[in-house]
Amino acid sequence: MINDLFSAAFMLAGSLFMLIASMGMVKFPDFYIRNSASTKAVVLGVLLILLGVGIHYNDTMIFVEIFAILLFIFLIAPLAAHIVSRAAVITEVGFWEKTDLKELEGYKKEQDKEAKVTKVE
Amino acid sequence: MVILINLFVAVLMTWFTQTIYPGIPNSGFATLLLFAGWNALLWLLTYFLSEHSFHRSRQIGSLVLFYLKELLTASLRVAYEVLTPQDHMQPAVIAIPLEAKTDFEITLLANFITLTPGTLSIDVSKDRKILYVHEVYVKAGDTEKVKRQIKEGFEKKILKITRNPNQI
Secondary structure (H helix, E strand, O other), X not given: OHHHHHHHHHHHHXXXXXXXXXXXXXXXXXXXXXXXXXXXXXXXXXXXXXXXXXXXXXXXXXXXXXXXXXXXXHHHXXXXXXXXXXXXXXXXXXXXXXXXXXXHHHHXXXXXXXXXXXXXO | OHHHHXXXXXXXXXXXXXXXXXXXXXXXXXXXXXXXHHHHHHHHHXXXXXXXXXXXXXXXXXXXXXXHHHHHHHHHHHHHHHHOOOOOOEOEEEEEEOOOOOHHHHHHHHHHHHOOOOXXXXXXXXXXXXXXXXXXXXXXXXXXXXHHHHHHHXXXXXXXXXXXXXXX
């Protein structure tokens, strides 16, 4: 009885986090803020839902599997966000107008230099 | 290395105790408790073998807890930002000078930065000395404060674990 209550609460909290993050997709102003918000909320949401599943089944093998899934999610979700945002910077997806871009100029220069070198070769 | 051996032996010992004493219930939580107990016992035992790895395991544990706490606050902050009508966002791209040198250290730092409140790691420069980070909450253009927070929070903790002179 109390197990069911706890697992339901965890799963509900996880899916609520995901729902709020997907509402953020509509509200946030630019690509980079959307990307960072969705990554965080989705990782926490998956963690909470899997905890709820583990409480419901209460079995050793399920706990081991949940641990493995969480390990991979924690490794891969930030990696995917990093690669997508890097591609966005290189292809010059626009920033929000309030963004302070002073310190990105060094990166831009580096990219330009690289492009020139490859053209000469 | 010691922490991996510790975990492995704890798994074995949990299995043994469950097969030897059939009175222990075979449910998930009982197993988890047993595993945690064996881990704590073995951790205390390493104190007599090498004090250094004892403190190292403690640091790794505290880093994991800190990471989970940061993830929770990050998600709550996103939820707050979505559900309140006005926005407090003041984004900026920040170039953080890196002290971490090896692949492992930089990967760990970048992954941790992506899951902490308001930040997203974009790229490392060609000579691996600068990490470019997109940060959403920069109060009054004070980028130095954000840099200090990241360098003294995560980078210090990670370097303390990965760089130790007498590693076993």
